[in-house]
Amino acid sequence: MISTLANYLxxxxxxxxxxxxxxSAILGAIVGYFVIIRNSGFAAHALAxxxxxxxxxxxxxxxxxxxxxxxxxxxxxVLMGQAGDKVNRSDLAIGMVLSMSLGLGVLFLSLHAGxxxxxxxxxxxxxxxxxxxxxxxxTALSVVSLGGLAIFSRRLLFASLQPRxxxxxxxxxxxxxxxxxxxxxxxxTLASQIVGVLLVFTLVVxxxxxxxxxxxxxxxxxxxxxxxGVIVVWIGILxxxxxxxxxxxxxxxxxxxxxxxxxxxxxxVTKQDRS
Amino acid sequence: xxxxxxxxxxxxxxxxxxxxxxxxxxxxxxxxxGIFGPNGAGKTTLVRCIIGTxxxxxxxxxxxxxxxxxxxxxxxxxxxxxxxxxATALSARALIEAACDGNAWGIPWTSExxxxxxxxxxxxxxxxxYAHRPFSVLSGGERQRVMLAQALLGSPxxxxxxxxxASLDPKNQGLLxxxxxxxxxxxxxxxxxxxxxxxxxxxxxxxxxxxxxxGAALGKLDEVITSESLTKLYGTxxxxxxxxxxxxxxxxxxxxxxxxxxxxxxx
Numbered sequence: 031m032i033s034t035l036a037n038y039l040x041x042x043x044x045x046x047x048x049x050x051x052x053x054s055a056i057l058g059a060i061v062g063y064f065v066i067i068r069n070s071g072f073a074a075h076a077l078a079x080x081x082x083x084x085x086x087x088x089x090x091x092x093x094x095x096x097x098x099x100x101x102x103x104x105x106x107x108v109l110m111g112q113a114g115d116k117v118n119r120s121d122l123a124i125g126m127v128l129s130m131s132l133g134l135g136v137l138f139l140s141l142h143a144g145x146x147x148x149x150x151x152x153x154x155x156x157x158x159x160x161x162x163x164x165x166x167x168x169t170a171l172s173v174v175s176l177g178g179l180a181i182f183s184r185r186l187l188f189a190s191l192q193p194r195x196x197x198x199x200x201x202x203x204x205x206x207x208x209x210x211x212x213x214x215x216x217x218x219t220l221a222s223q224i225v226g227v228l229l230v231f232t233l234v235v236x237x238x239x240x241x242x243x244x245x246x247x248x249x250x251x252x253x254x255x256x257x258x259g260v261i262v263v264w265i266g267i268l269x270x271x272x273x274x275x276x277x278x279x280x281x282x283x284x285x286x287x288x289x290x291x292x293x294x295x296x297x298x299v300t301k302q303d304r305s
Numbered sequence: 306x307x308x309x310x311x312x313x314x315x316x317x318x319x320x321x322x323x324x325x326x327x328x329x330x331x332x333x334x335x336x337x338x339g340i341f342g343p344n345g346a347g348k349t350t351l352v353r354c355i356i357g358t359x360x361x362x363x364x365x366x367x368x369x370x371x372x373x374x375x376x377x378x379x380x381x382x383x384x385x386x387x388x389x390x391x392a393t394a395l396s397a398r399a400l401i402e403a404a405c406d407g408n409a410w411g412i413p414w415t416s417e418x419x420x421x422x423x424x425x426x427x428x429x430x431x432x433x434x435y436a437h438r439p440f441s442v443l444s445g446g447e448r449q450r451v452m453l454a455q456a457l458l459g460s461p462x463x464x465x466x467x468x469x470x471a472s473l474d475p476k477n478q479g480l481l482x483x484x485x486x487x488x489x490x491x492x493x494x495x496x497x498x499x500x501x502x503x504x505x506x507x508x509x510x511x512x513x514x515x516x517x518x519x520g521a522a523l524g525k526l527d528e529v530i531t532s533e534s535l536t537k538l539y540g541t542x543x544x545x546x547x548x549x550x551x552x553x554x555x556x557x558x559x560x561x562x563x564x565x566x567x568x569x570x571x572x
Contacts, residue, residue, distance in 0.1 A: 067393060132496075180412050188407030191400055194384035195455070198356040199408050200377050246396035246439060248403065248413055 038271040043158045047224075047267050047277070049112030050160040052232055053172045054220040055259035055302035060176065061217040062238030063248075063255050064183075064210060068190040071235050072121060073211070074109060076128040078218045078230035080106045083131040085152045085227070095152060096167065099227075107215035108249050121304045155226030157267065157277045168220055175216040178209070186210055187248065199217050224263070232278075233259065236285040258288070307370040309334045309463055309495035310355065314364035317350050324350045326519040328364070332512075334462075335493040337486065338523075339506045342516030347387060348499045351516065352467050353526030355497065369462060378458050383452050385468045385499075390441045397443060397451040398423060398436040404455050425455040430484050437539030453484060456514050463495045464488070470500050478505045485509070503530070530554070 040046050044232040065074050081099040088098020122210075139149050143203075151159065162167075179186070189196040189206040197203055214234075221233040237259035238251075266281035310332040317325045332338055342348050353359035354366050357373030358400040368376035390400075405419045415423075427433040430450040435443065442449065449469055456464055466485065470478045486509040489496045502504060503513065503526075513530065514523045517538045522529045529535075530552055535543040538557075546553045 067395075076543060137341060181410055184409050184411055184413040185407065187403045187413045189392075191395075192387070192402050192407075194385075196407060197358050198377065198380070198382045198384075200357075200374065201408060242393045242395070244394055246394050246437070247399045248395070251395075 032140055034272070035268065039185060043160075044267070044271060046160040046162065046165055047157045048264060049165055050168055050210050051157065051224050051263040051267055051277075052260055053165075053168050054217075054224045054236070055263040056256055057175060057253035058221045059237045059241075059259035060179065060252060061213055062234045062236075062259075063187060063237060063242065063252055064179075066238045066242045067187075068207075068210070069213075071231070071239075072124050073181045073233050074214050074218060075231055076131075077103050077107060077110070077211070077215055078125045078222055078227040079128045079135075080131040081215075081219055081222055082152055082227045083134040083138065084147070085222075086135040086142075086282055089148050090142050092297035095148075096164065096219065096223065099222065100171075100216065103215035103219055104212055108208055111211035112204060112256055114207065147268035151226070152222070153226050154226050154276075155222065155224050155229065155278055157224050157270070160223065164223070168223065171216050171220060173231045175213045179213050182206070201239055201292070225281060229278055229282060230287055232282050233263070236289065237262070240285070240289055243296060262288075306334065307385060308332060309336065311367040312328075312364070313353065313366075315351075315361050315366060316363040317347065317354065317359065319350070323519055323520075324514075325354075325361075326474045328521045330514060330521060330523045332495060332497070332523075334495055334521055335489065336511045337489050337496045337498065337509055338512050339503055339510045340499045340514045340516065341501070341503050342498060342566075347519070348516055348517040349467060351521075352465055352497075352499060356380055357464055376463075378459065379462045381456035381458070381464045381494075383456040383464070383466045383469055387448065387452060387473065390439075393441060394439045395441075396437050397432065397440045397448075398427070400440055401426070401436070401451065401455045401458070405458050407522070422458060426457040427451075429457055429488060430454040431480075444477075445472055446474070446480065449473060449477070449481055450484065453481065457488065461494070462491065464495065465497045467499045468501065469498070470502070470505065475505070482509055484505060507550065507552075526552075 065071055081103045084098040084102030085095035088095050185201055186206050189201050189203055193203055217234055218230050221230045224233055238255040240258060241251045243257035245254050262281055264282045265284060266277040269280040270277035306550055308331045310330070312330040314329055315325055315328040316323065322530065335505055340348055340351065350359065354361050355368065355373060362501065366373055367477050369379055370425055401423050402415045402419065403413060407416070424433065427436050430453045432447065432450040432454050435447055440448065443451065453469065456466065464485065469481055473481065485496055485498065488494055498506060510526065512524060513526050514521055514527050515538060517535070520538055522534055522538050530545055532543060532545050535545060535554060541556065544555045546555055
């Protein structure tokens with residue numbers, strides 16, 4: 031078994047999948063931590079769907095899907111950030127934008143004859159189709175967005191946990207959320223290269239969501255989120271190689287199982303606490 | 306000596322409604338002032354003007370002789386209500402650490418100095434022994450003492466507490482008030498304490514500010530909470546009833562104003 035594994039690892043497309051998977055897992059895990067404490071999971075989800083319209087539209091005009099997606103998600107992210115809390119907490123407003131974007135994406139694909147394959151890879155990801163050039167772009171995007179986040183993460187954490195107090199201390203909440211949504215846009219775009227726009231939730235929300243449930247400090251939470259994200263993505267990719275079932279399935283399934291176990295454990299511990 | 310707070314002809318209009326109109330007040334250093342009034346009288350609006358998150362339509366506010374924005378560092382603020390942490394295991398301590406130097410750029414790394422400051426404020430409010438626990442599992446009284454600790458970060462010269470007693474039982478109300486009064490006395494901090502019910506604060510307040518009908522009356526309890534004074538403020542007949550060191554504000558038609566009694570039904 032070890033030798034088969036080593037054999038797989040020698041393929042370039044598997045190496046690329048692992049590198050790209052690691053990049054989007056790290057970015058998703060860190061950005062996702064803030065997504066969770068800001069309660070903006072649905073907004074992140076919607077951003078991915080907006081990206082679908084971008085990717086499909088890009089295919090129509092001959093741009094790369096990644097570029098199209100990045101442009102549209104970044105633009106929408108900034109708008110969502112500016113719109114502020116009211117819009118971002120409104121399921122209706124987000125839901126309307128989300129479905130409109132999917133509708134547009136469908137239109138763009140239908141205008142581009144014979145693009146069912148393209149649609150599938152945008153929606154569900156194409157983990158083994160990552161090129162060397164894409165990896166360079168993804169690395170650059172990860173560095174830029176994590177670097178940006180590093181500059182304002184302290185303010186962002188404060189503003190996310192206690193917005194009223196942060197505002198009183200002179201932090202502009204709309205600047206924070208605009209900057210953050212821009213980072214989310216990049217992270218969502220990267221994650222969708224791996225798992226597709228429909229399943230971005232797994233990389234951007236799942237690991238952080240589980241970590242936040244378990245760890246009491248910011249840094250432990252971030253470390254656990256990154257660790258969990260990277261390990262699950264690796265296992266998912268390797269299981270795909272070995273079983274032929276899609277990595278996306280394995281990644282979502284693993285997160286789901288971990289989530290159930292963690293919830294069960296938390297419930298058990300809370301009960302012990304009470305008695 | 307510069308007063309802690311100086312409000313001159315303050316008016317606030319929000320969405321076409323005049324919330325406050327022509328409010329004047331001067332509060333001295335080290336005073337403990339209770340701020341009361343019925344729902345919608347503008348208590349939180351006034352608080353927002355003081356902490357600088359709302360710009361008044363007319364008039365001025367000076368905090369320690371500075372604009373509210375400039376004085377932000379000197380104000381310890383405890384917002385009304387807090388929540389949204391139910392799904393997280395973040396500890397009370399982690400929340401306070403995030404607020405300590407929360408304005409700085411860079412990554413949220415807690416320095417040794419910040420850690421000591423957090424230890425200090427947690428000691429003051431007697432919250433240190435449970436601060437390692439997730440905020441979401443703490444009781445209402447414990448949460449408020451954590452939030453009070455947070456307001457004390459950096460030893461502010463003015464404390465602005467917006468309804469910290471809401472949803473606390475009398476015992477926990479007492480603990481919190483005692484703690485605030487202790488800080489006020491030992492460090493000569495000015496306290497602006499917004500509350501629904503004035504009775505728990507009777508023994509610690511120097512003066513009261515009562516908001517109603519867009520205006521405000523500031524003075525000793527015996528001067529402000531009288532039938533004449535409140536009748537003038539509300540513009541309708543108000544009667545103040547006193548029983549065994551407790552005060553109730555009642556409208557002459559027999560209905561008890563929102564301000565006091567809703568609360569006492571549960572006591």
